[in-house]
Amino acid sequence: MDIPAAGLDKADIETTVREAVGxxxxxxxxxxxxxxGWIAKVMETCLKRLAQSxxxxxxxxxxxxxxxxxxxxxxxxTYSWDPRTDDCITVDWQNDHILCIVSVYWLAV
Structure with missing residues (x-):
């Protein structure tokens, strides 16, 4: 199986996370x-959408x-991986009352 050299598109993943949190x-x-419950829902939504992509x-x-x-x-x-295929992104989201920080890591199989 060929793995894309650049990995996944961080902008797409950030959009997925922001939509799930929002x-x-x-x-x-x-x-x-x-x-x-909020944490479980955010993580479940992110994982479902990422797995589909x-x-x-x-x-x-x-x-x-x-x-x-x-x-x-x-x-x-911290992590030890292949930077050609594996990566991560951290997204922060907030409103007047809540701060949410989501990190997504993806690792080539």
């Missing part, structure tokens, strides 16, 4: 007991949701 959170206010990759989706209260946040990751 449709899940929209104008919601932060409600602590809803966070687990390119089946020669494995995906990892990470999602953090926190109250948008002006506090700082730092998220980082």
């Amino acid at each position: 449709s899940t959170l929209g104008k919601s206010t932060f409600i602590h007991n809803k966070v687990d 390119a089946k020669q990759y494995k995906y990892v989706v990470s999602c953090q949701i926190m109250q948008n209260a002006g506090a700082g946040s730092c998220v980082t990751s």
